[in-house]
Amino acid sequence: MTDSLLVDRAEGVVTLTFNRPDALNALTDDLKVAFRDQLAALSADPTCRAIVLTGAGRAFCVGQDLREHVENLKSGDPLATVREHYNPIAATLAAMPKPVVAAVRGTAAGAGASLAFLADFRVGGPGTSFTMAFAGIGLSSDTGASLTLPRLVGHAKATEMLMLGTKVKGEEAQRAGLLGTFVENDDDVLPTAQKLAARLAEGPTVAYAYIKRTLSAAEHIPLSETLELEAEAQARCGQTADHCGAVEAFVAKEPIVFEGR
Structure with missing residues (x-):
């Protein structure tokens, strides 16, 4: 386990926290491996009845760590991480038999937003924002966003977000379908998500x-x-x-x- 992923257990609810606040919880290979492995373990763990995904500090997750990506660009296959890491993570989350609640406090961008879209429930507040940052660096979408985003907001809005990088924030995110629950105070995002997860953990x-x-x-x-x-x-x-x-x-x-x- 890496310090960049925190695991907290409470009465059937497991909270997974991306813990790289100084980097806005950008995803390194080490973090992606730890997250993938933890998801696989929780999928088979009968003591885990619901999962909360969140990020430490002022962001949920801004997606790929671009500093690491610059180094990967020097290798022969810089985007091998899509098949090696992002695809397995997306597949595991999509097939997760336990309810998954994303507590989206702050920014969710790129693959970070894609991870939130794979959750069954999303809770956010005034500071919550979703940005599909891929086209801004000359890439198309990954981590399942081509499927999950249109499901949530429709084809036209998904195209706008993916091609123009349109930021969708706060109550607008709820109206668009990106958030199921909106709370007035950002500090209430995680407690509200954990309360929802606790309710689900007590269910069938x-x-x-x-x-x-x-x-x-x-x-x-x-x-x-x-x-x-x-x-x-x-x-x-x-x-x-x-x-x-x-x-x-x-x-x-x-x-x-x-x-x-």
């Missing part, structure tokens, strides 16, 4: 995993296949202790407690 996390899987697949398959996928998911959820216990508790008018199994 097996069902959440199937909801995420079905939503993702349904965008690319016909209705007939979606119906079959839903039926399969319901059959599996119906066999869980969470479902059986919840139905019994409901009928008995008792509190419902989910155990994630």
Whole structure:
């Protein structure tokens, strides 16, 4: 583990903090490897029931560390990091069976914004801003933004953000669909995100995993296949202790407690 990624656990919620505040949490290869490996470990960890992503200091994450990238440009394949690091990270986040909440305090730019878009929920405040900085340095998008950004804001707005580098900030980000929750004070962004994650961690996390899987697949398959996928998911959820216990508790008018199994 590197000091540039902090891991905090509290009652089923794991908070991952990009910890390079002096560099606005820019992503080095070491940080990307640590983040990728931690995500993979949490995906298989039954004690982790929800994840919060955040950044230390005044930014969420500004994407690739360009100082390191300048050095990589001297090598034969400077953008190998896309396949080696960003693609595996994006794939792992997209397939994460646990709910993921991004606490976006400050700037989220480039791949940093792309990481936030891969979360299931995004919480931000007045100082939150999203900037797709790729074209500004002569690059196209990565880390899944070509798919996730149009889902959130539509094709036209995504094109504007990607080609013109338009910054979308604060309440405008919520209106555009980039933030699900807007808080009036930037200091409340992380506590609000962690409170949301704690609520999710107490829920039927097996069902959440199937909801995420079905939503993702349904965008690319016909209705007939979606119906079959839903039926399969319901059959599996119906066999869980969470479902059986919840139905019994409901009928008995008792509190419902989910155990994630």
